[in-house]
Every structure is written in structure tokens, then in C-alpha cells.
Amino acid sequence: MIDSTWADPTLMIAASAFAIGVSAVAWSMRVAGTSQRRSMKWLARLAALEAQLEKSDAVLSAHPGLILVWDEDQSAADGGWGDPKVFGGPAALASLMSFSAMEDEDETPVGRLLETLGALPVEEDADGDKATLRQKVRDLRSHGLAFAGAVITDEGRPIEAVGRVAGGQVTLWLTDPAARSALDTGVFGKLYERTADLHGALGYLERSTLPTWRRSADGTLVWANKAYVEAVEAASLAIVIKDQIELDAAAREIAQTAIDEKRAVEGRLIVNVQGERRVLKVTETPMHASANGGLGGCAVDISELDRTQTDLKRHIESNRRTLDEIPTAIALFNADQELAYYNQSFLSLWRFDDAALVAAPTHGEVLDRLWNAQRLPETDDYAAWRKSQLKLYTEEISGPDAERAGAEPDEMWHLPDGRTLRVAKSRHPLGGVLMVFEDVTEKLSLERKFNTQIRVQDATLNTLAEGIAVFGSNGFLRLHNHALKKLWRFDGATLDGAPHIDDLLQTIRPRCDTAEPSFDEVRRRAVSMSPDDRRPIENGVITLTDGRTLSFGADPLPDGATLLRFLDVTDTREREKELKERNALLEDIDRQKSKFVDHISYQLRTPLATIIGFAEMLDGQMFGVLNERQEDYIASILSASHHLRDLITDIIDLAAVDAGKIELEPGNVDIKELLQSAATYAALKAEDTQVDLKVDCAKDVGVLYADERRLKQVLFNLLSNAFAYTNAGGEVSIGAARAPGLMRIWVRDSGRGVSAHDQPQAFDAFVSRGPGAGAGVGLALVKRFVDLHGGWVRMESGLETGTCVTCFLPVSVNALKQPDEPGDDQLQALAATGLAEKTSVRETIDAAE
Numbered sequence: 001m002i003d004s005t006w007a008d009p010t011l012m013i014a015a016s017a018f019a020i021g022v023s024a025v026a027w028s029m030r031v032a033g034t035s036q037r038r039s040m041k042w043l044a045r046l047a048a049l050e051a052q053l054e055k056s057d058a059v060l061s062a063h064p065g066l067i068l069v070w071d072e073d074q075s076a077a078d079g080g081w082g083d084p085k086v087f088g089g090p091a092a093l094a095s096l097m098s099f100s101a102m103e104d105e106d107e108t109p110v111g112r113l114l115e116t117l118g119a120l121p122v123e124e125d126a127d128g129d130k131a132t133l134r135q136k137v138r139d140l141r142s143h144g145l146a147f148a149g150a151v152i153t154d155e156g157r158p159i160e161a162v163g164r165v166a167g168g169q170v171t172l173w174l175t176d177p178a179a180r181s182a183l184d185t186g187v188f189g190k191l192y193e194r195t196a197d198l199h200g201a202l203g204y205l206e207r208s209t210l211p212t213w214r215r216s217a218d219g220t221l222v223w224a225n226k227a228y229v230e231a232v233e234a235a236s237l238a239i240v241i242k243d244q245i246e247l248d249a250a251a252r253e254i255a256q257t258a259i260d261e262k263r264a265v266e267g268r269l270i271v272n273v274q275g276e277r278r279v280l281k282v283t284e285t286p287m288h289a290s291a292n293g294g295l296g297g298c299a300v301d302i303s304e305l306d307r308t309q310t311d312l313k314r315h316i317e318s319n320r321r322t323l324d325e326i327p328t329a330i331a332l333f334n335a336d337q338e339l340a341y342y343n344q345s346f347l348s349l350w351r352f353d354d355a356a357l358v359a360a361p362t363h364g365e366v367l368d369r370l371w372n373a374q375r376l377p378e379t380d381d382y383a384a385w386r387k388s389q390l391k392l393y394t395e396e397i398s399g400p401d402a403e404r405a406g407a408e409p410d411e412m413w414h415l416p417d418g419r420t421l422r423v424a425k426s427r428h429p430l431g432g433v434l435m436v437f438e439d440v441t442e443k444l445s446l447e448r449k450f451n452t453q454i455r456v457q458d459a460t461l462n463t464l465a466e467g468i469a470v471f472g473s474n475g476f477l478r479l480h481n482h483a484l485k486k487l488w489r490f491d492g493a494t495l496d497g498a499p500h501i502d503d504l505l506q507t508i509r510p511r512c513d514t515a516e517p518s519f520d521e522v523r524r525r526a527v528s529m530s531p532d533d534r535r536p537i538e539n540g541v542i543t544l545t546d547g548r549t550l551s552f553g554a555d556p557l558p559d560g561a562t563l564l565r566f567l568d569v570t571d572t573r574e575r576e577k578e579l580k581e582r583n584a585l586l587e588d589i590d591r592q593k594s595k596f597v598d599h600i601s602y603q604l605r606t607p608l609a610t611i612i613g614f615a616e617m618l619d620g621q622m623f624g625v626l627n628e629r630q631e632d633y634i635a636s637i638l639s640a641s642h643h644l645r646d647l648i649t650d651i652i653d654l655a656a657v658d659a660g661k662i663e664l665e666p667g668n669v670d671i672k673e674l675l676q677s678a679a680t681y682a683a684l685k686a687e688d689t690q691v692d693l694k695v696d697c698a699k700d701v702g703v704l705y706a707d708e709r710r711l712k713q714v715l716f717n718l719l720s721n722a723f724a725y726t727n728a729g730g731e732v733s734i735g736a737a738r739a740p741g742l743m744r745i746w747v748r749d750s751g752r753g754v755s756a757h758d759q760p761q762a763f764d765a766f767v768s769r770g771p772g773a774g775a776g777v778g779l780a781l782v783k784r785f786v787d788l789h790g791g792w793v794r795m796e797s798g799l800e801t802g803t804c805v806t807c808f809l810p811v812s813v814n815a816l817k818q819p820d821e822p823g824d825d826q827l828q829a830l831a832a833t834g835l836a837e838k839t840s841v842r843e844t845i846d847a848a849e
Contacts, residue, residue: 065160065175068110070141081114081137084172117151117174122161124149133161141170211247215284215295219255220244222294231273231299247271247299251282255295258284269299279306328438335431337363337393349421349437350375363390363433377413392425392433412440420444466567473560475501475527487550487566501526513543525554526562534562541569549573612641664707664788671701671736671743674708678715678734682723690728696735704743704809710785711745717778718747718805725751725803738811742791746806754797762795782807 067087118134124147131139139145140163150158162173205212211228215221224240232245239245246252247269254267264285271278280299287294320343323330329346333339338360347354350370361369367386370376379385413421424436458481461468467484471477477498485495488508499507505519524533537554544550551569556562618626619634626634679695686693704711715734722732730750737744754762763783783793786807797803 065173066110066113068114068172068174070170081111081118082141084110086110113174117153117159117161120151120153122147122149122151136161136163137170137172140165140172144170210301211280211299213297214287215255215297217259217294219252219259219295221246228299231271233274247280247282251297254282255284255297258286258295262286268302277303279303328436331366331435331437332428333363333432333435335393337390337432339363339366340432346437349439363393374416376415378416392427466565469504469564469566470557471501471526471562471564473527473529477501477504478561484566487568511544511546513545522552522554522562522564525556526564529560542566608641608645612638612645615641662788664710666705666707668703669706669708669711670703671745672697672699674711674715675734675736675745678712678719681716682719682732685719685723686732689723689726691723691726692731694731694733696733698737701736701738701743704811706789706809707785710788714782714785714807715745715747717782721778721805722747722749722751722803725749725753727751739808741811743809743811744806745809746804748802748804750802753799753801753803754795755799759795759797763793779805 065088068084069087070082070084114133118137119132121130121132122136123130133151136145136147140147144165146164148162150160152158158177160173160175160177162175164171164173206225208225209227211225211231213221213224213228221241221244224237226237228247229237229240231247232240234240234243234245248271250267250269254265258265264283267282267284269280269282271280279302281302282297282299284295284297287296323343324345326343327345329349330341330343331339331346332341339357339362340360342357346352347357351373356369364386367376367389371382371386377385411423411425413423415421419439419441422438422440424438426434428434461479461481462483464481464483467487468479468481469477469484470479477495477500480495484490488511490507494504494507501523505523509519521537525535525537528534534556536556537552540552540554542550542552547570548568549570550566552564552566554562554564615634615637617623619631619638675695675697679693682693719732719734726732726749732747732749734747735745763779782805786793786809789809791807791809794806794808795803796806
């Protein structure tokens with residue numbers, strides 16, 4: 001149960017009051033302690049602020065000038081200078097007070113200084129009205145218009161004045177440059193030096209030809225130099241900053257990367273600057289490591305470098321393609337002995353698959369593959385041979401003068417398949433080994449053939465009867481044969497020493513009967529390279545003092561050398577002289593023969609005409625009637641007389657032709673009528689010999705410009721010859737046809753023919769073959785007349801197969817044009833192209849037949 005004393009209200013109230021009193025005392029003590037701690041904290045902070053203020057004042061006092069700070073506005077100053085706070089060292093104040101002109105003791109030193117300087121104008125960089133310092137300070141305190149410039153004292157010394165608004169306070173900085181210069185040797189002097197260096201660097205960047213710029217922390221352009229403005233073709237820097245004109249859109253991406261990664265980033269831009277393509281290398285660099293630092297950028301024009309690199313790549317690719325086209329195999333191994341390059345000839349030479357070399361095998365691995373494929377030269381010790389091939393990487397180069405060139409002497413590899421390779425190895429300037437494989441199998445074969453040919457040539461030259469001497473373009477003897485020594489009686493030492501042509505001609509001249517001027521021409525041809533001098537010499541003659549006669553000639557050779565040839569023509573000259581004398585004798589005999597024939601022929605005509613005349617009188621029975629036998633005798637006499645008369649006429653014509661006394665009387669001859677007339681003349685002869693006579697000629701064969709009487713003689717002689725060699729029952733045909741530019745007239749018979757042995761002499765005068773042959777004048781006269789017309793005659797014959805004699809006569813341009821004939825222009829073209837070469841025309845006729 002509960003004690004009753006606790007239930008007393010009085011005690012309860014007393015206890016409660018006591019408890020409340022204790023709590024109040026405790027709370028009071030706590031509050032007092034908290035207030036004391038806060039007071040101490042604020043006192044400590046106030047002391048720190050005062051210390052910081054003292055430091056700031058000390059810093060401001062160290063300024064080499066005066067700093068005036070106004071807390072109140074211009075209206076509180078009642079139009080005066082007010083009561084500014086003054087900062088700055090005593091030395092600065094003393095220096096500036098020397099400019100004070102007032103002596104009012106009521107004014108403070110600063111007031112006197114401001115009154116003195118306030119009336120002076122402030123000279124700023126910008127053009128415009130020059131207001132006084134008082135007006136500038138009033139505008140600064142009233143409207144916050146900052147200014148910076150200098151006031152010039154009456155002594156001409158400048159006082160720098162800068163007015164700014166900072167934190168609701170107006171600040172005026174007055175600095176004497178002379179006082180400031182006194183501090184240049186101290187800490188501030190060094191600071192000013194660094195500042196001057198900074199301004200110099202900025203000035204250099206402004207004048208730099210490289211586009212340079214600065215960005216804020218967010219990548220915004222805040223400054224750029226003149227080269228940048230010109231590169232983007234902007235009117236001014238202000239426009240660049242306002243419009244944020246970039247060199248290229250990619251430049252902003254490079255700047256953003258530098259901001260994100262906080263490191264210098266480089267990039268490559270291709271831009272158009274003033275109409276020209278430019279390649280720029282752009283660098284964006286953080287100005288400091290803080291997160292909100294700005295960027296500095298620079299662009300270097302690498303267009304020339306880019307073009308050079310492009311040209312270099314193009315040249316490298318061109319060289320690679322060129323090396324792929326050459327037949328010589330090339331392989332390049334780098335310093336690690338790995339295959340770095342090979343051309344297509346290397347693949348073809350060793351029959352490699354391109355995929356097998358993509359992995360860049362080493363030099364030793366390539367040799368191993370070739371050895372396993374049995375494509376390398378056979379050797380007893382492959383390991384030692386392989387080591388010798390790889391020694392160029394590790395050992396010194398051997399061989400005379402090879403060290404200087406960095407190359408091994410060439411090797412000859414004789415492969416199992418019969419090929420021979422010339423292998424050249426050299427160290428590459430960039431490290432490694434360059435190997436060149438040249439297939440010289442064909443070259444060696446050609447060399448062997450060439451050497452054999454040279455030996456054959458020497459043997460051939462030594463068997464010639466002509467003396468041969470070949471002089472090079474420098475005039476020295478390069479080649480000679482034994483005949484040259486024999487002809488000029490040279491000893492071996494004279495020619496074996498390869499003398500100059502001047503020395504050789506000097507040796508030859510005393511052996512000649514007279515000094516030959518031709519030797520000077522020979523010398524010019526041997527030592528001169530002029531086209532006028534390098535012409536052949538033919539049929540030169542030298543008479544020697546021993547009575548011999550030599551012919552000589554000179555021929556320029558394609559390589560610039562000159563060939564001289566000498567031949568002993570002493571006997572030939574003697575035979576030539578004899579032949580000339582005999583020919584003159586024969587010509588005289590021939591003239592005498594022609595004269596005799598001509599004379600006898602004319603002398604025979606007179607008695608023959610008498611015989612024919614009396615025979616015709618008897619045949620006409622003018623002196624009485626003749627019996628049958630007498631008529632036969634008279635007919636035989638007339639026939640023989642007429643034949644003899646025709647023969648004499650032919651002989652006279654033949655002699656006249658040979659003497660050149662016959663002139664043609666050309667005119668337009670109708671070939672069809674000419675053949676009909678000849679057939680009519682021969683009809684009686686055909687009837688007597690019982691031979692069929694046919695005419696094979698088209699009606700439109702046309703006309704021919706020729707001598708009609710001579711053509712009739714040609715046809716009559718051919719027909720007479722045909723009837724003479726055709727037996728009874730045979731056939732004789734006469735025909736004509738046109739060919740391009742020609743008229744063909746032929747007489748064909750089915751007689752016994754002419755043998756192949758007799759055909760070459762068939763048209764010679766006074767040559768006859770076979771039984772019943774005539775005097776050999778008819779065909780000779782046919783050939784002479786056709787030749788006079790510019791044509792030719794062809795005989796086709798065989799024993800027992802008949803004979804065909806064809807006359808080819810050119811169609812004259814003066815011939816009358818027929819309906820189916822070619823015109824005059826065509827005939828002229830045919831005459832110009834076809835008649836000059838009889839052989840080509842003959843081929844045309846053969847093709848037409």
C-alpha cells in the first residue's frame with residue numbers, strides 16, 4: 001500500500017517547485033555557456049577579419065600609387081571630392097604630392113592633389129572628347145562609367161588614372177610611372193616583367209600567321225587573332241565572337257573532346273580558305289587543370305605536308321606497281337629478318353602462293369620452304385649454305401670493295417630445273433636485307449650464241465677476199481681481217497695495237513701512186529658524226545706504187561662505227577678493159593651487119609620487083625596462053641617472090657627499129673575492126689592450109705590509141721607464124737579484151753607448140769627452131785613494135801598443146817571514150833599506177849584471166 005505522506009498536496013507542490021528551480025538553474029547555466037562559446041567564436045572570427053583587413057590594407061599600401069575609395073555617392077559630396085579612403089604607401093603619396101600646386105592648409109594632401117589633377121584632361125586610347133579628371137570621377141560616382149587613361153602635368157609627366165566600380169564602391173587608382181619604376185627591381189617589378197612578357201606573347205599571337213584562339217570553359221570563343229579572322233573570312237573579331245564563327249564544325253567537336261577528357265586533343269580539318277583547299281592541324285589545349293578552365297587553340301596549315309605525303313604515297317604506290325612490272329624478282333627482309341616486301345616476279349620465280357607470304361615469314365623460313373620444294377641449288381651441307389646466306393644480318397660483309405657498298409658479291413644459283421639466277425644481296429638503309437634475283441638463263445645462252453657468232457664472224461671475215469677494217473666512233477680500229485694485212489702488207493704489230501685512223505692513213509699514203517683525196521673523205525666519215533659526212537662511199541679506186549689497183553668503199557654502221565673495205569681489182573680491171581675493147585669491136589660488127597643487111601635488102605628489092613613484075617605479066621598471059629604446068633610454075637614464082645618481099649620488108653623494119661629510125665604514127669584504132677581486117681587478110685591462108693580461123697572479141701572492146709599500121713604488122717606476123725606451125729584440121733583464133741589500164745590482143749593456135757627450151761629465144765632476131773621454121777624475124781619484129789607502144793609480149797606454149805602469144809598494150813588517155821569504157825580520169829590513174837611496173841600489171845592480168 002502507498003505511504004500516506006506522499007499523498008499530501010503541500011509536499012507535492014513543494015517538491016515540484018524545487019524541481020522547477022533546479023531545472024531553471026541548470027538551463028540558465030547551459031545558456032550562459034552557449035552564449036560564451038558563441039561570443040568567443042565571433043570574437044575569433046572578427047579578429048581574423050581584422051587581420052585579413054590589415055593584410056589587405058598592407059597589400060594596398062604596397063601599391064606604388066594612391067588608391068582612393070568612395071563609399072558615398074556623388075550627391076553626398078555636395079559637388080566636391082568627398083571624403084575618400086586613401087590607400088597606398090607614403091612614398092607614392094609623397095611622389096604624387098609633388099604635383100600639387102595648391103597651398104591651402106585647410107585642405108588635406110589628397111584634396112590638394114585632386115584639385116590640382118582634376119582640372120587636367122584624361123587622355124584615353126579611344127578617340128573622342130577629352131574630359132577632365134573631375135568630370136570623369138563625377139561620371140564614375142554618378143553613373144558608374146569606368147575610365148582608364150593618363151593626365152599630363154604641366155611638367156609633361158604622365159599620371160596614370162584608372163576609375164572602376166567594385167562592390168558598390170568607387171575606386172580611383174593614381175600611379176606615378178616614375179615611382180613605380182623604382183619598384184621594378186622588387187617583387188612587383190618581377191610581376192610587371194611577367195605581365196610585360198604576357199602582353200608580348202599576346203602581341204606575338206596577334207601578329208602570328210597561325211590562326212590562334214581562346215575558349216571559355218564551355219567551349220565558347222572568347223578571343224582570336226587576326227589570322228583566325230582572315231581564315232574564317234570575317235569582317236572583325238567582334239563578329240567572330242558574336243556569331244561564334246568556327247573554322248569548321250569539326251573544330252567544335254575537337255574542343256568538346258578536350259573539355260570532356262581534360263587533355264590536349266589534336267584533329268585534322270579540311271577547309272576552304274579564300275577559295276583554296278587547306279588542310280589544317282588543329283590543337284585544343286586546356287589552359288589549366290581546373291574543371292572550369294578555358295581552352296587555347298591553334299591551327300597549323302599542313303596543306304603542303306599533306307600534298308607531299310599524298311605525292312609520297314602516290315610515288316610509293318607507283319614504285320610498287322613499277323617493281324611488279326619488271327621481270328626481276330625483288331624481296332626485302334626487315335631488321336627482324338621478316339619478309340617485308342616482294343613483287344610479282346618474286347612469286348612467279350619461286351612459284352609461291354601469295355597467301356603463303358602474307359604471314360611475313362623470316363628469311364630462313366623462306367629458304368627452308370624452297371629447299372623442301374627442291375627449288376634451291378643442290379648442296380651437300382644445306383645448314384652451312386643457309387648460314388652463309390643469313391650472315392649478312394650479323395657478320396661483316398666480305399668481298400673486295402663490298403664493305404663500302406654494303407653488299408655481298410653477286411652469286412650464281414644453278415637451280416635443279418635448269419635455270420640460272422644471278423643473286424645480289426645488300427643491306428637496306430632502313431635496316432634489313434634487299435635481295436634481287438635475275439633469271440640469266442636466256443642471257444647466258446645468248447652470250448654463248450653471241451660468242452659463237454663472233455667466232456663464226458671472225459672466221460667468215462678472215463675467209464673474205466676483201467680487206468675489212470672497222471673503226472669506232474672515236475676513230476680507233478676495232479676490227480680487221482687477214483685480207484687487210486695481206487692487201488696492205490701490214491705486220492701484226494701495226495694492227496693489233498688498235499691504231500687511230502689518222503695513223504693508219506699516214507702509213508698507207510706512201511704506198512699509193514698519188515695522194516688520194518678520197519682518204520680525207522674516209523677520215524671524215526670515221527670521226528665525224530654529222531649526217532652529211534656519214535654517207536657511204538662506193539667504187540673508190542686506189543693505184544699503188546707496186547702496180548696493183550684496189551677498190552675501196554666506206555659504210556657507216558648503226559652504232560656510229562665505220563666500215564672500210566678494200567679489194568684487189570687489178571685482174572678485174574684488166575678483164576674489164578679487154579671486155580670493153582671486145583664490146584666496142586662487137587658493136588662495130590653489129591653496125592656493119594645492120595648496114596650490110598640494110599644495103600643488101602634495098603639492093604634485093606630492085607631485082608625482086610623485076611621478077612615479080614615479069615611473073616605477074618606471064619601470069620596475066622600477056623605474051624600468050626600458058627599451059628597448066630606453066631601456070632603452076634608462075635604461081636610458085638609469085639608466091640616465093642611475095643614471101644621474099646615480105647621477109648625483106650620485115651628485115652628492113654627490124655633494122656630500122658634497132659637503129660631507132662622508126663617513129664610511131666598513133667591514132668584511135670578500133671580493135672574490133674582491126675581484128676576483122678586481120679581475119680579477112682588471113683582467110684585465104686586459112687583456106688589454103690585447111691585451118692579454121694576464129695575471131696574472139698566483144699563488140700564493145702573499144703578503141704586503142706596506137707599505130708594502126710604497126711599493129712597490123714604485129715597481127716599479120718603472128719597469124720603467119722600460127723598458120724606455119726598448125727597442121728591441117730587445126731584451129732587458129734584471134735582475140736582482144738580489156739584489162740585495167742591495158743588492152744590484151746592474142747593469137748592462139750593448136751599447132752605443135754614451142755618447147756620450154758626454145759621459148760626464151762623465141763623473140764630474138766634471126767633465131768629459128770624446128771622444121772619449117774622461118775628466118776626468125778616475125779616474132780622479133782612483133783616484140784619490137786609492142787615495146788615501142790610501151791607494152792610487152794608473153795608466150796604460153798607447150799609441145800603438142802599449141803601456142804598463145806599475147807600482146808599487152810597500155811590504153812592511152814587520148815583514146816575515145818566508149819559506153820562501157822573507164823573515163824579519162826580513171827585511165828590516167830591506171831596509167832600512173834599500173835604502167836610504170838610491168839610486173840605488177842602482169843600479175844593483174846593473170847588474176848583477171
